[in-house]
Amino acid sequence: MPDDTDRNRSDDSDTTLPTDRTTPAVAVVDAQSPGNVGTIARAMKNFGFEDLLLIDPPELDPDGEAYGFAGHAREDILPNATEITFDDLVDNYHTIGCTAVTNEDDRSHIRFPFSTPADLAERLPTVEAPTALVFGRERVGLTNEELERIDEICSIPAAEEYPVLNLGQAATVTLYELRTLTLDEGDTQLPDLERVRAPEPMYDRLYDQWADLLEEINHPDEKREKTMRMLRRVHGRADLTKREANTLLGLLRRATERPAERSETDQSSR
Template sequence: MSDDGKPDRDRTPPRTRTRTPTTPAVAVVDAQTPGNVGTIARAMKNFGFEELLLIDPPELDPDGEAYGFAGHARDDVLPNAVETTFDDLVANYHTIGCTAVTNEDDDNHVRFPFSTPADLAERLPAVDGPTALVFGRERVGLTNAELARIDEICSIPASEEYPALNLGQAATITLYELRELALEGGRTQLPDLERVRAPEPLLERLYDQWDDLLVELNHPEEKREKTMRMVRRVYGRVDLTEREATTFLGLLRRATERPDRKE
């Protein structure tokens, strides 16, 4: 970033910067407000994206709202943004234009066919070369003339009555769906739920305790098999943790012992 707050035009050309081949760059065309640029930079930081390309950006004052909205992205993503031109963008990248308005069929090829962000997550790794997600202006998005020069179209599924999203929202949703292309191994701060699932021997003890309770309650014998199958299916769907299974086991054991009757 130069001293006047503008992205540096003299940086290494985007196509030669070091990055994972399948991690898309994020390009913003003619953003009207610095705050939206900062919001997009923050979303990039959230989901592991690093390369921010700006076409005709507003002034990005280090003391202004772009840096105020960027969170920790003010330290790297935003100051490392590269200002480029639309011509250079379409010449050097496989471009994906993001728009809320699509055509319904191939009578008009400008906004059709289109993919959802989830579709892109499965397909973009097969693209051999640098890719860029392209977002347009806050009010009108990308023009038909710009979309006509872009390689493919992406649209976020939304309400038919009001599909338009603001620029920051659209970028955040799209980057979230594509996070596995940017985060190493798709890793996030969330724990691996498979690691905390209760071990099978403990679950079997839980089921045995349920069976004992049904006997203690004089549940009709002809219904017990069906009831136990339902219990297994319910617990099987929720993936109990070890702590949860142990707690339920203790409660069921106490219920089976019927301490109130013994007193």
């Protein structure tokens, strides 16, 4: 765990470590594939993370695989990544080691206890220290020796018979679950889904129109009360908007009028 004093990373940039943010950095330990580093950078860009830390990384050629996989993250996250040592990481950050396999219970504490990414999304905002999500190698992940030095463990729930994810996949799933730390609803590409419920007088008109239709089609009297109660509950759960309620009113009105129209047509044809 870091204290409240500023420390410097052991790289040539002499960048001062943050001490008061809750948005985690993303640390990748000894990745073998430049493509996975690029994939992680891209996922960071997708979900609002900015600070990429690399421990013993492969060569990241601007014309190579990492930048090819990074998408728009090639413009900022990847070129601004900081190379540090594992010692610097555990000394200066509250670290969360991500591992697929726990295989332990409360009798051992190298890989136990653990949180899921969803658990972390709720708890990390309370950690008043710079935090880092730590992802390990493609083949073996983080070693037990590394996990012993890490503050806590995170594991993605997956099928028991095959819980191991690709490095890039694991980072993407974890960052997606933690996006609430970085993105507000208005910060995503999705339209505003806030729905305005139709006013109650419109609901009353809708229920009156249903009652008229039941009468027009000679719905059994003994069933009408129960049917209206069911319709009220269906519409209540739906939280209809004004436009939706208007559309239903028009359809019900037309359906109610059709029997009368057919009757008039039949009489005139005689």
